[in-house]
Structure formats: structure tokens, C-alpha cells
Amino acid sequence: MKELDVKLNEHFGGKVVRKDLTKLVKGNAIVPTYVLEYLLGQYCATDDEETINQGVETVKSIIAKHFVHRDEAQIVKSTVREKGSHRIIDKISVKLNDVKDQYEASFANLGLKNIPISDDVIKEYQKLLSGGVWCILTLAYFSTDEKGSSPWIIENIKPIQVSNADLDEYKTARTKFTKDEWIDGLMQTIGLNPEEFTFRSKLIQLTRLVPFVENNYNLIELGPKGTGKSHIFSELSPHGILISGGEVSKAKLFVNNSSGEIGLVGYWDVVTYDEFAGKTKRVDRGLVDILKNYMAQKSFSRGTEVYGASASMVFVGNTDHSVPYMIKHSNLFDALPKDYCDTAFLDRIHAYLPGWEVQKLRNDMFTSEYGFIVDYLAEILKELRKEDRTNEYSKLFELSNSITTRDKTSIAKTYAGLAKIIHPHGQMNEAEAKEILDFAIENRKRIQKELCKIDETFEEVDFSYTVKSTGRTIQVETLEGIEHGIPKQSVEIKIDTNSSEAKAINVEPVNIELSEGQKIIRDNQSGISYGLLFGAYLIGATDVKVIDPYVRLPYQLRNFMEFAKLLSEQKDPEVDVKLHLVTSNNEDYIEGAKEAFEQMTYSLESIGILFSYEFDDFIHDRSIVMDNGWKIVLGRGLDIWQKTGGWYDINEYVQEKRICKACEVTFLKS
Incomplete structure (x- = not known):
């Protein structure tokens, strides 16, 4: 196991689970992750391989025997009738039948409706009254001749929810982890591989958890499809509910004036509007007004009565255009229905997450390492709401x-x-x-x-x-303001020593002015290329030495060849330029690197670049040193970009389209 997995098991024994197990047990069951991990937590919350294997088989058996698939509902009903009672897993919602003066349950997958349920159960689990809750229950069948009575009886019922979440214990264990270890553990908890994300990208993912720890927190995230915007809100916690933006009504969200029933905000910690965007969507203007009041005042009214609530509101949807287009021609709320483009409504949103920075999820972005059982984390986050x-x-x-x-x-x-x-x-x-x-x-x-x-x-x-x-x-x-806020017709490459950001300064005409200073590139920044960063500093150099300990993997070799290509474009066509690489290596990669460097030597010679290389296992600093008097100190070496999507991703071929890693580039004059 990785060191982080060992620490998680050491300090949170019984509360962590291997994340690939969820896929092993899920099969074709349409059930949230927190339901599956609740079961895995009962049998597989360990690092003992034999126990895990036995636990996986047990959970598979439970799912096979007790989870209700819609297409097998009649078989389950028959099993209950024949056996007299049977334990099942289903999503249950309850309503009050005021004619009969009794609470009645409906089963999402089994299809049963109007099944009597005890008042005591409702007093203990009030959330059953709104939206539906996944439960483990024993359903019995008792035939009777009594007119109007139901043969179905709910003998006992328990919502799927971890109960042993000790916040003090959680906080104490947190002190055993560094900040980066803790963040990576949380990333693994939500099913993602932290090695595929920059610090900023991790912050974006973790900000999706803020509505679960902050009362009355209003969040919006708009971005392209396929980036997992709604996943956390549907899969992570039994305290949040995901609803389609087109299915929202005043009665469902706040209060039904006819029945007096309180809506979703009265029962859930987080209410998420999915598919919130869409210019052509029809919107109830009255709902927008109530939302505005609730988001500002933390309350809503029914007649003369005013109700307080602490539910956080989250709005997620897809953008219609690229960020540069929206910045130039409209605004970043461009995709929303007209009635939601109300400045009073938008002003009540606390944070706008840049969904366009989140890469579309690839297989290698998911993890098979350990993380908290999501239901355990959900209970901790609920406790933290009180602080x-x-x-x-x-x-x-x-x-x-x-x-x-x-x-x-x-x-x-x-x-x-x-x-x-x-x-x-x-x-x-x-x-x-x-x-x-x-x-x-x-x-x-x-x-x-x-x-x-x-x-x-x-x-x-x-x-x-x-x-x-x-x-x-x-x-x-x-x-996006740094990347796209300045038109790119004519660009002067200049270092602003008073600025902490890498910027292209618009001027007319082009005028290259070189000076000492530093450029800081932020996580997830795009629009950066070697040419924009330091292309002008290569002009006039005939002897260039690149010191970078990590030029061995395919993408690192690609980066180096792209640097060589830039050098060939900046040099005098009539003059040969010496290019020397100092790097380090190990036995796993050295033969492949030598072969690649030999091919480079012949290839680059044809464009007037005389390439040579050496291995030095003791180098650490990264730089480009040139005989024209300039030295460029590279914080990350030539490896400034995040991983692309491969051959069929345009980012693989256009540097300006790639997403950067945070780094610093310093320019020194000798």
C-alpha cells in the first residue's frame, strides 16, 4: 500500500475502505455510492486482504438477495408473500394521509404505495417525509379479509446512515497528517486520483463539499459536460438531494400552501439544482423571488408564518460557449435562463466555481486507493456545520x-x-x-x-x-481574467517586475523589450507557451545548455523536442546552434532515454541544431543558460503542463491550449 493508505488505516481503522470495491459490488444496481459504502463499511473497512475478499462476497450477496431492482419487483413481492417477511434495500418516501390519519410509505423500486408506517418511525426519521431516503427494512405480508386494509407490513426500518462519527476523534487524527496528505485522502474519498490533479484543481473539487459544512451556503458551478459537477451532490451524502432544475416548484422546494407540508429546504442540508442552465427553460418567476429571499434571509414564509431553514443551495449546469467567447460577447452567466439572470438573485450566490477548469474525467483520474467511507465523512461534515x-x-x-x-x-x-x-x-x-x-x-x-x-x-x-x-x-x-482579459492582436513580451502574474501586455506595434524579473504561472492557467514565456530570450544565442533532471518519460521528451523546435525558429538560419542537455536518469528509463537522445541528435542536426547530452545524478536546479548573457531559472523545468488527453486531444498539439501546473520562471542577466 501507499504510505497515505497505511496512515489512513492506522488512524481511521474501520472508517476507510478501498475505493475500487464499490465498482466490484455495484453490478447493475442503481444505488448511490454512500449506500454501497455503508455496506462495505460493515464488512470491508480493513486493510486485511482476506477479510476484504470475504467482505466483498458478503456485500455482493446482500445486494443480490436484498436490493430491489425495478425489473424484479414482482419476484421480490412474491418472495415476501411466500416467506412471510423479507429484508430489502429500497428508497422510501412517506406522506401523511389526513383522511385515514396515518402515515403511508411508497417504495421507489418495489412500486408499492400507501403502505402504513408507524408514527414512531416518522418521529425518529423525519427526513422520510421529503424526497425519499434509502433504507434497510423488513417487509412482511399478512393476508386479511378486512376491507381497505393492506397486506403489506413494515416490521422495522433503518435509514442507511453511519452513526459512530466522533468529531473529536476525527480532529485528533487529522493532526497526524500533513496538509497535502489530508487533501489527497479527501480526494481519494470522493473517488479521484490525487496524482492527476494540481493543488488548484483539488481546491475546486473540495469546494463542492463546502455546502455540506456551511449552513445557508449558495454555490454555482457552470462548465462543460462530463466533468462530474453533480456527482458529489448525488453520491456522497444522505444529507443532500439532487433535483432536476426543471422539476422545481415553490411547493416542492419551500412549502405546499394546500397541505401545509414543508418542502425540501426544511429537511435537507444541501439542495442541488441539476441541469440548471438552459436559456429556453421556462421558469416560475415567483420561485425566483422566493429563492432570492431565502438565500438572503435564511427563511421563507407561508401566509403569516415564517420558517427558518439552514439548507445550502447549489446550482450546477453546462455552459454553451467557451470562456473567451463569454468574456468577449456576453458574461459567465450566459447559459442561465433569463429569469435567473436577475442580478439580485446572482448577487446572493457566495461563490462561482470555474467548471471550465475541471478536465473531463478519464479512467486514470479515478482511484483504487483508500478513502473514508463516504457516509462517515458525510456525518463528520454535518457535525462541522455547527461550528x-x-x-x-x-x-x-x-x-x-x-x-x-x-x-x-x-x-x-x-x-x-x-x-x-x-x-x-x-x-x-x-x-x-x-x-x-x-x-x-x-x-x-x-x-x-x-x-x-x-x-x-x-x-x-x-x-x-x-x-x-x-x-x-x-x-x-x-x-480567466488573467488569461483572456487582454486582446491578443499584438503582444509585447515584457517582464513586469511589480506584478505577481504572468501577463501578455497589449501594444502596437510589436516591440520586444527584455528585462530581468519573474513570471508566476498559476495552477490551471492556459494560454502559455514556451514562445510566450521565453522565446525572445533565445534570440542571438548560439550555445544553449538546458539543465533539467527529468527528461525521460514520453511527454517530457516531447517537451524537450518542442523547446528545440522553438530554438530553431528563433535562431539565425545561417548559424548552427549548440544545444546541450544535462539530465539525470535511473536504470528503469536510461536505455530508452539514450535511444531517444540518439534519434534526436540526427533529427536536430538537419535544422542546424547540434545536440549533445550528459547524465548527472546530482543536479537538482532547473535552468536554461545561454551565451547571449541570459539565464532562465525554471521552477519546474520544461515540465510546466498538466497531462493531456492523448493523441486525440488538441491540447497535445497546441501548447497554448494546455493547462499549466503552478510554477515560477525567473530571468537573470549576467
Whole structure:
């Protein structure tokens, strides 16, 4: 096992499970992950291989014998009748029949309706009254001649829910993990391979958990299809419900004025609108108005009565256009129905997650390592809702005075939510707090910037803050603002030593001015190429040395050849240029690397580049040193991009389309 898996089993024994087991037991059962992992947690929450194998067989048997498939409902009914009673797993919802003065249950898969259920059960599990809950229950059959009576009897019932979630124990165990280990453990818990994600990409995934730890948190995520926007909200927790945006009504969401029944916000911690986008969708304008009031006041009314609720609201949907198109021609809310493009409604959303930064999920992005049983984590997140950490950031940072109260509240709630998720024990240093604050501010700024485009009465806000320990002022920018905020007709490649971001500065005409300084590239930034970064610095060089310890894997060799191609484009066609690579290797890759370098030698010679190489196992720093007087220090070497989707992904061929890893590039003049 990996070191992280060993630590998870050591400190959370019985509360973690291997994530590939879910696929092994699921079969064709249409059931949420938390239901399956609840069962796996009973039999497979261990690192003992024999016990796991036996547990998997047991869970498979339980699913086969007791899970109700819709197409086998009649067989299950017959089994209950013949045996007298039978244990089943199904999704149950309950309504009050006021004519008979009794509660009645409906079975989603079995198809039974209006089955009497005890008042005591409803008092203990009120969530059965709204939306449906997965349960394990014993269903009995007793034939009777009594008119109007049902032969079906619910003997006992238990919602699928972990009960032994000790928050203090959880916080204590958290101290045994580094920040990065903990984040990776959470990523594995939600089924993803942390090695395939940058820190920023992990933050985006974890922000999807914030509605589960923060009361009345309003989140929107719009992006392309196939990025798993709704997965967490349907699979992770029994305390959240996912509904189609087209199926929402005032009665279903808030209160039914005819029956007096409270809607979803009264029973669930998180209510998620799926498929929220769609310009042509018909929307109840009255629902939008009630939503606005609830999102601002945390309450809703029925007649003269006012009800409070703590449900967080999440809106997920697909975008219609690319980000550059939306920035230039419309706004980032472009895909929403017209009635939801109400600035008062949008202003009540605390964070806008950039769904376009999330890569479409590939097989290698899923994990088979250990993570928390999702239902256990769900109970911990529910306990963390009781804590208030919204003012915690102010101990270290002071937000700009121009930031409005609503903006500050939004930033504070996102910060508090991420702090609870990543640092539930309350221990984090200034740098760790800054990472969270920067991300929280950016996700609120994204909303405020778009509101200014939609409604001219909204004024631009200075989203900066001061670090109290140093007095330094930090200006936060959205990543898409850095990438696409400046037209790219004519670009001067220039280093701004006063800026912390890598930017292309628009000028007319093109004028290349070289100076010392540093460019900082952010996680998930695109629009970056070797040419934009340092192409101009190669001009005039006839002897170039690249020092990079990691040029061995196929994509690293591709990067090096792309650098050589750029060098050939920047050099004088009449002059040969020496290109020397200093790298390190190991016995697993060295023969393949030597073969590749020999092929490069012959290939590059034909375009006037005299290539040579050497292996040095003691190098660490990465740089490009040239005889024209410039040295470029590369924080990550030439490996600045995240993995592409392969041969049929345009990112494989266009550097500017690739997504970057966070790194720094420094330019020095000798």
C-alpha cells in the first residue's frame, strides 16, 4: 500500500475502505455510492486482504438477495408473500394521509404505495417525509379479509446512515497528517486520483463539499459536460438531494400552501439544482423571488408564518460557449435562463466555481486507493456545520474597505468551509490560510465582475487584502481574467517586475523589450507557451545548455523536442546552434532515454541544431543558460503542463491550449 493508505488505516481503522470495491459490488444496481459504502463499511473497512475478499462476497450477496431492482419487483413481492417477511434495500418516501390519519410509505423500486408506517418511525426519521431516503427494512405480508386494509407490513426500518462519527476523534487524527496528505485522502474519498490533479484543481473539487459544512451556503458551478459537477451532490451524502432544475416548484422546494407540508429546504442540508442552465427553460418567476429571499434571509414564509431553514443551495449546469467567447460577447452567466439572470438573485450566490477548469474525467483520474467511507465523512461534515469559523481569516488578514458586506460574507463563508474541510483541527499557518483566502476571494470576485457587466449600477470592487504580519497588500485576480482579459492582436513580451502574474501586455506595434524579473504561472492557467514565456530570450544565442533532471518519460521528451523546435525558429538560419542537455536518469528509463537522445541528435542536426547530452545524478536546479548573457531559472523545468488527453486531444498539439501546473520562471542577466 501507499504510505497515505497505511496512515489512513492506522488512524481511521474501520472508517476507510478501498475505493475500487464499490465498482466490484455495484453490478447493475442503481444505488448511490454512500449506500454501497455503508455496506462495505460493515464488512470491508480493513486493510486485511482476506477479510476484504470475504467482505466483498458478503456485500455482493446482500445486494443480490436484498436490493430491489425495478425489473424484479414482482419476484421480490412474491418472495415476501411466500416467506412471510423479507429484508430489502429500497428508497422510501412517506406522506401523511389526513383522511385515514396515518402515515403511508411508497417504495421507489418495489412500486408499492400507501403502505402504513408507524408514527414512531416518522418521529425518529423525519427526513422520510421529503424526497425519499434509502433504507434497510423488513417487509412482511399478512393476508386479511378486512376491507381497505393492506397486506403489506413494515416490521422495522433503518435509514442507511453511519452513526459512530466522533468529531473529536476525527480532529485528533487529522493532526497526524500533513496538509497535502489530508487533501489527497479527501480526494481519494470522493473517488479521484490525487496524482492527476494540481493543488488548484483539488481546491475546486473540495469546494463542492463546502455546502455540506456551511449552513445557508449558495454555490454555482457552470462548465462543460462530463466533468462530474453533480456527482458529489448525488453520491456522497444522505444529507443532500439532487433535483432536476426543471422539476422545481415553490411547493416542492419551500412549502405546499394546500397541505401545509414543508418542502425540501426544511429537511435537507444541501439542495442541488441539476441541469440548471438552459436559456429556453421556462421558469416560475415567483420561485425566483422566493429563492432570492431565502438565500438572503435564511427563511421563507407561508401566509403569516415564517420558517427558518439552514439548507445550502447549489446550482450546477453546462455552459454553451467557451470562456473567451463569454468574456468577449456576453458574461459567465450566459447559459442561465433569463429569469435567473436577475442580478439580485446572482448577487446572493457566495461563490462561482470555474467548471471550465475541471478536465473531463478519464479512467486514470479515478482511484483504487483508500478513502473514508463516504457516509462517515458525510456525518463528520454535518457535525462541522455547527461550528462557526467565518471570522477566523480576520486574525491574519484585513479585507479592503471597498469590499461590500455581502462580498465579505461570501468570502468568509467560503473560507470557513474550506478551513473546516482541510484544517478541521483548526491548526494552519499563514501561508495555508492565504491559499484558502485567495481562492475564496477569486470565486466571489468572479460573480461581482459579471454583475458589473450585466448591470451598470453595480460598481467595480477592489478585491484586495492586507497581510497583517507584513503590511503587504495582495490583489486577487480571477484566472480567466488573467488569461483572456487582454486582446491578443499584438503582444509585447515584457517582464513586469511589480506584478505577481504572468501577463501578455497589449501594444502596437510589436516591440520586444527584455528585462530581468519573474513570471508566476498559476495552477490551471492556459494560454502559455514556451514562445510566450521565453522565446525572445533565445534570440542571438548560439550555445544553449538546458539543465533539467527529468527528461525521460514520453511527454517530457516531447517537451524537450518542442523547446528545440522553438530554438530553431528563433535562431539565425545561417548559424548552427549548440544545444546541450544535462539530465539525470535511473536504470528503469536510461536505455530508452539514450535511444531517444540518439534519434534526436540526427533529427536536430538537419535544422542546424547540434545536440549533445550528459547524465548527472546530482543536479537538482532547473535552468536554461545561454551565451547571449541570459539565464532562465525554471521552477519546474520544461515540465510546466498538466497531462493531456492523448493523441486525440488538441491540447497535445497546441501548447497554448494546455493547462499549466503552478510554477515560477525567473530571468537573470549576467
